[in-house]
Amino acid sequence: xxxxxxxxxxxxxxxxxxxxxxxxxxxxxxxxxxxxxxxxxxxxxxxxxxxxxxxxxxxxxxxxxxxxxxxxxxxxxxxxxxxxxxxxxxxxxxxxxxxxxxxxxxxxxxxxxxxxxxxxxxxxxxxxxxxxxxxxxxxxxxxxxxxxxxxxxxxxxxxxxxxxxxxxxxxxxxxxxxxxxxxxxxxxxxxxxxxxxxxxxxxxxxxxxxxxxxxxxxxxxxxxxxxxxxxxxxxxxxxxxxxxxxxxxxxxxxxxxxxxxxxxxxxxxxxxxxxxxxxxxxxxxxxxxxxxxxxxxxxxxxxxxxxxxxxxxxxxxxxxxxxxxxxxxxxxxxxxxxxxxxxxxxxxxxxxxxxxxxxxxxxxxxxxxxxxxxxxxxxxxxxxxxxxxxxxxxxxxxxxxxxxxxxxxxxxxxxxxxxxxxxxxx
Ligand code: SF4
Numbered sequence: 001x002x003x004x005x006x007x008x009x010x011x012x013x014x015x016x017x018x019x020x021x022x023x024x025x026x027x028x029x030x031x032x033x034x035x036x037x038x039x040x041x042x043x044x045x046x047x048x049x050x051x052x053x054x055x056x057x058x059x060x061x062x063x064x065x066x067x068x069x070x071x072x073x074x075x076x077x078x079x080x081x082x083x084x085x086x087x088x089x090x091x092x093x094x095x096x097x098x099x100x101x102x103x104x105x106x107x108x109x110x111x112x113x114x115x116x117x118x119x120x121x122x123x124x125x126x127x128x129x130x131x132x133x134x135x136x137x138x139x140x141x142x143x144x145x146x147x148x149x150x151x152x153x154x155x156x157x158x159x160x161x162x163x164x165x166x167x168x169x170x171x172x173x174x175x176x177x178x179x180x181x182x183x184x185x186x187x188x189x190x191x192x193x194x195x196x197x198x199x200x201x202x203x204x205x206x207x208x209x210x211x212x213x214x215x216x217x218x219x220x221x222x223x224x225x226x227x228x229x230x231x232x233x234x235x236x237x238x239x240x241x242x243x244x245x246x247x248x249x250x251x252x253x254x255x256x257x258x259x260x261x262x263x264x265x266x267x268x269x270x271x272x273x274x275x276x277x278x279x280x281x282x283x284x285x286x287x288x289x290x291x292x293x294x295x296x297x298x299x300x301x302x303x304x305x306x307x308x309x310x311x312x313x314x315x316x317x318x319x320x321x322x323x324x325x326x327x328x329x330x331x332x333x334x335x336x337x338x339x340x341x342x343x344x345x346x347x348x349x350x351x352x353x354x355x356x357x358x359x360x361x362x363x364x365x366x367x368x369x370x371x372x373x374x375x376x377x378x379x380x381x382x383x384x385x386x387x388x389x390x391x392x393x394x395x396x397x398x399x400x401x402x403x404x405x406x407x408x409x410x411x412x413x414x415x416x417x418x419x420x421x422x423x424x425x426x
Contacts (some may be wrong), residue, residue, distance in 0.1 A: 001025075001160070002023050002030065003023070003024050003198055004010035004021055004022065004023060004024075004167070005021070005022045005024065005387060006021055006260075006405060007019060007020070007392065008020040008021070008383075008401075008403065009383050009388075009398050009399070009400050009401075010020045010036070010039045010042065010043075010288075010383070011042075011087070011089075011288030011289055011381075011383050011390045011400065012036075012038045012042035012288055013152060013153045013154075013285075013286060013287070013288060014153060014285030014286055014287065014288065014290065014291065014392065014393035015132075015153045015155055015156050015159065015160070015393065016288065016289075016390050016391075016392040016393075016398045017039070017155055017159060017238035017314050017391065018398050018419050019034075019159075020032055020034070020039065021033040021034075022035065022043070022403060023288065024403065025407060027131060027404045028047055028119035028404070029044070029047060029384075029403065030127075030139075032049070032082050033130040033241075034155070034158075035087050036154045036155050036172055037154060038154055039056070039154075039235070041196050043363065043384065044363065044378075045364070045365065045366075046381040046384045047365075047384075047404075048187065048365040049365075049407065050365075051365045051366075052378065052408075053377070053378050053379050053408065054066030054067075054070050054120065054375070054377045054378065055373075055375070055376040055377065056069050056177060056333040056374070056375055057374065058373075058376075059130070063409070064260075064375065066375050066377050067414065067421065068377045069113070069374070069378070069423070070360040070375045070418050071378070071418050071421040071422055073133075073334050073360060073374060073375065074099075074103060074334060074336070074360075074418065074422060075422060077103070077105075077333050077334035077358075078212065078333055078334070079091045079106075079331060079332055079333050080105040080106075080124070080328075080333065080334045080335065080336065081105060081106045081107075081108070081109075081312070081332040081334070081336070082096050082099060082100045082103075082105050082106070082107045082108070082335075082336045082337055082338065083108050083109070083335060083336070083337055083338070083342075084109065084110060084337050084338040084339040084340065084341060084342065084371045085109045085110070085289075085290075085293035085296075085297075085338050085339065086109060086110040086111075086287035086288065086289055086336060086341045086342065086362070086411075087287060087288055087289065087341050087363075087391055088289060088292075088293070088338055088339055088382070088411050089289055089292065089382035089383075089386075089388030089390055089400060089412075090292055090387075090388055090389040090390075090397075091382075091388055091389075091410065092298055092338060092388070092410060092411035092413035092415065093289075093292060093293055093296035093297070094243065094300065094412070095411070095412040095415035095416050095419070096338050096411075096415055097296065097297065097300040097301065098416075099415050099418060099419045099422075100307075100309055100414075101309055102419055102422060102423065104309050104310045104312060105299075105305065105307075105309060105310075106308045106310070106321050106323075106326060106332070107297065107309070108305055108306050108307070108321065108322055108323040108326075108342045109290060109293040109297065109304075109305045109342075110290055110293070110308070110314075110339075110342030110345075111290055111294055111304065111305040111343035112285055112305050112306050112322040112323060112324070112342075113295065113322075113323075113342045113346065114251060114255075114285075114286060114287075114290065114345070115251075115254055115283050115285065115290070116256070116306070116318055116322070117254040117259030117260035117262075117263055117282050118249075118254050118259075118260075118263045119294065120203055120260040120263075120304065120318060121142055121260045121261075121263035121264040121267055122263075122267065124260075124264055125264050125267040125271070127267060127272070127281060128267075128270045128271060128274055128279060128280050128281060129280060129281075129282070129394075130246070130273065130280040130282070130394070131396055132159075132160040132161075132282075132392065132393070132394045132396070133160075133396075134167050134280075135160055135161055135244075135246050135282075136159075136160050136164045136242075136389070137166035137167040137168055137169065137282070137353075138166060138206055138243070138244040138278070139161065139166075139167065139168075139169070139176065139244045139245065139246050139280075140169055140175060140176050140242050140243050140244060140245070141176070141177050141238060141239065141242035141245035141246070141248045142161045142176055142177070142178050142179070142180070142245075142246055142248070143178075143179045143245065143246065143248070144178075144179075144180045144181070144182075144188055144192075144247075144248050144250070144284075145180075145181045145182075145183065145203075145247055145248070145249040145250070145252070145253050145266065146181065146182060146183075146249055146250045146251065146252020146253035146255075147188070147205065147248055147249060147250025147251070147252060147253075147284040147336075148180075148182070148186040148188045148250070148252075149161075149188055149248070149250075149284060150186065150187035150188040150190075150191065151187055151188075152188070152250070152284070152286055153284060153286075153310055153393075155189065155349070156284045157246075157334070158212075158283070158309070159330050159404075161176075161178075161246070161248065161408075162178055162191070163206065164358055167387070168243070168244075170361075172423070173204045177193050177238065177242075178191060178192045178193050178194075179192060179193065179194045179195075179196065179235060180192040180194070180196065181196045181198055182195070182196075182197070182198070182252060183197070183198055183199070183200045183204070183252070183355070184197070184244055185197075194235070196227055196231065196235070197226065197227075197255075198225045198226055198227055199225045199226035201256070202224070202226065202227075202264040203225075203252075203253055203265070204231070204258065204261060205224050205225045205264050205268055206224055206225045206263055207262065207266050208226060209224045209225075209232055209233055210235070210269055211238040211265070211268060211269050211272055212241075212270045213229075213232055213233055214234060214236055214239070214240065214276075215217060215272065217324050223284075225303060226344040227313050230259070231239055233349060235296070239273055239277075239279070240273065240276040240277060241276075243277065244254060244275055244277070244278045244279075244280075245273065245277065245279045245280070246279070246281070246282060247266055247270060247277070247279075247280070247281045247282070248279045248282050248283075248284050249263065249281065249282075249283060249284065250283075250284040250286075250380060251284075251286070253266065253417065265280055266281060274307025275412065276385055282393065283393060284391035287341045289318070289382075289390040289391060290341075291392065291393055291394075291395050292389065292390055292391035292393035292397075294306070294391075295391050295395060298386070301314040301316075302316070302413045303315055303316035305318065305322075306318040306319070306320070306321040306322045306323075308320075308321045309322065315396040317414060320422035321405075322344075322395075323335075323346075323350075324346045324347055324350040325350075327346070327348045327349070327350035327351075327353040327354055328347060328350050328353065330353055332357060333357055333358075334355070334357055334360075334413075335357060335358075335359045335360070336359075336360045336362065336363050337353060337359065337360065337361045337362065337363070337371075337373075338363075338415070339355070339363055339364070339411075340361065340362070340363050340366065340369070340370045340371075341363075343370045343371060344370065348373075351371060354371050355371060355372055358374045358375075359371065359372075359374050359375075360373065360374065360375045360376075360377070361371045361373040361375070361376045361377070362377045362411050362415070363376070363377075363378070363379065363413050364379060364380070364381050365377070365378055377414050378408050378419075379409060379410055379411045379414060380407070380408040380409065380410055382400045382410070383400035383401070383402075383403075383411070384403050384404065385402055385403050385404065385405075385406030385407075385408060386400075386402055386406060386410040387400060387402055388400045388410075389401075
């Protein structure tokens with residue numbers, strides 16, 4: 001007999017859609033509606049039962065043995081690292097900070113390989129921010145820059161930015177204009193009213209030119225970054241005359257050594273535009289609760305990522321205390337991975353070092369483990385097996401409720417047990 005649950009939240013990407021209908025049969029999710037390829041994969045994968053509760057050196061073992069082995073690894077460590085947290089939830093993130101605090105470890109999130117440059121830029125320039133609900137109800141000009149939501153956040157346009165009928169956008173899609181800046185055609189560019197194909201690496205030049213045009217300054221060149229200045233002039237006119245505009249920017253803007261400068265340029269452009277109309281900038285977060293990881297670290301340590309607690313108080317230094325950089329410099333002697341998101345952005349040197357030191361992976365059921373691990377513990381998924389809170393990409397907290405009984409503990413329970421063991425007298 002099947003049953004259908006309404007208003008279920010999904011944490012497969014930063015949209016954290018909380019309007020799903022999920023059909024269950026014999027405590028298994030068999031259908032998800034409205035359709036979303038990422039969500040369907042997420043719910044299917046979370047229900048894999050062909051994994052053991054725990055492994056030591058890739059051999060299945062009882063959970064208490066794995067927790068004991070993880071405790072011993074961390075008890076012996078001089079410079080441990082805790083990394084990940086973006087597929088976790090508030091309880092797991094809090095438990096990870098408590099463990100890092102006790103160990104005097106470094107704690108870092110997948111933001112350091114993704115939107116870390118954006119966070120630095122926001123700290124320098126400030127941010128004209130808004131919720132996705134405001135965009136849904138007010139935005140008549142939507143600009144994606146270096147982002148392909150049709151692939152990475154499949155319902156972003158449908159739910160928040162382009163298609164919905166809003167209070168002040170009663171015509172829905174017909175009442176909005178979509179411009180996409182990217183270096184190549186993507187599924188998102190095919191939905192755009194205007195696709196601006198730019199040269200790779202020209203983000204800063206283009207954004208600075210747009211700032212100059214907003215301020216009415218003359219431009220000597222005819223083309224900037226492969227785009228005609230007449231095109232940029234016409235886009236600036238649309239920006240200045242819209243009622244509410246928004247830039248959604250992704251990794252295409254933040255990647256590279258000068259990513260923070262690119263984002264600063266965009267945030268300054270948005271600040272300039274607010275002299276004429278209402279304009280916002282929002283990050284397109286990829287992982288389900290990476291915004292929650294930033295938030296929990298910020299409220300617990302004062303800083304959003306790359307935090308070192310070795311001196312007994314938090315020190316913040318992106319680059320110096322970023323997980324991949326620490327590993328490249330061989331400054332870590334044990335690592336706890338809370339989720340495996342972000343590892344594919346590590347350099348080969350960082351991944352090689354990760355394979356040389358003792359590693360504890362605390363993660364959902366995965367089809368393949370991204371790196372060999374000393375200890376691996378399987379945990380349930382917040383929003384499927386456990387209650388929790390996820391922060392949407394606009395930092396709005398969304399409550400998560402369990403849908404089915406969990407065969408696995410939560411990562412908060414596992415981290416809490418390891419911390420209890422470390423505190424116990426040996
Ligand atoms: S867009 Fe993202 S959060 Fe929304 S249903 Fe799809 S995967 Fe889940």
